[in-house]
Amino acid sequence: MTASVVSIRDISSKSDSVQEIAFNKVGQIRAINRRMRILALNALIEAERAGEAGRGFAMVSQEVRGISEEVEKLSTALEAELASEIGEISSLVQEMSQSSQGQRLVDLALNAIEIVDRNLYERTCDVRWWATDSAFVDAMAAPDEAAFAYAARRLDVILRAYTVYLDIWLCDPSGKVVASGRGDRFAVTGADVSSRPWFRTGMGLRTGDDFHAEDIAREPLLANTAVATFVTPVRTGGEADGRPIGLLAIHFDWEPQSRAIVEGVRLTDEERAVSRVLIVDRDNRVIAASDGAGLLTERLPAFGGPQAGWQVSDGRIVAQHVTPGYETYRGLGWRGVIEQRLAADKPSATVTPLKRSR
Known part of the structure; x- marks a missing residue:
């Protein structure tokens, strides 16, 4: 406290x-x-x-x-x-x-979503940087099995160093996965991913400085694991203004990384026993929860109101803060939410108006 x-x-x-x-x-x-x-x-x-x-x-x-x-x-x-x-x-x-506790929980919710933002910002840097790697540029400029095999080995090297990723895919312009970093775990090479929303959006990005961040989704080709996918085109010559000749898709292993964030919020042991820390997307869908419940299935009531605030509802203080973004990553409208049960001697059956955070 x-x-x-x-x-x-x-x-x-x-x-x-x-x-x-x-x-x-x-x-x-x-x-x-x-x-x-x-x-x-x-x-x-x-x-x-x-x-x-x-x-x-x-x-x-x-x-x-x-x-x-x-x-x-x-x-x-x-x-x-x-x-x-x-x-x-x-x-x-x-x-x-x-009021004091509500503001404190708002600050903790902000801290949680800021950690998410900074983490995902690094993912946007990774995908834009790796898309210029000569192994991927050459494989897309002169596609053949040897070039694809070399690209796969290069992806494997990256994944051994960057363990936060579940897999990385190199796709041709038609949406076919031509190389992946974890072919020993996931048989994705040759799969058609052209129907994925991130593929269509990614291929339409204008420059190498652009990227697309997809909302959390379960990927069937990755054992239905929840991932955050970031994409950007591979361009001719690896130049920012080059013509798109392929797409690099990196799949951030969302569940363990987000769990560490929501479980790491600095609550006292007493508070932790009566609190639930959540990350919620723009559609109010729970995408991370400290109790592990409701992932990608539960939806919270729309909070509305200011970017940050708290209210008392049904015996709980509910505090939230919308993503502020970080650097070139402006966020996806996600928010950190903390629900905390009030003591039994502090009844609050009615919903109080939303209190704007300072």
């Missing part, structure tokens, strides 16, 4: 203590007052028995009884006013606590 949250908890604890002490003392005053009323009543009875001799004592008893009634009214009013004021303080403290 941050220092500010701890301080607010201290205030809340002190507020509860003040309420308990105040109500206890008021209760003691009322108990004493009840004893006074009983004594006054007994004294009045004895005064009546004494007749004329007890008349003065009866007047004192009646006065004591009157004072007792005033004290009872005062203690009742004091208890009601204390309850109201302390209740307002408790509500303000709870609101401050939720």
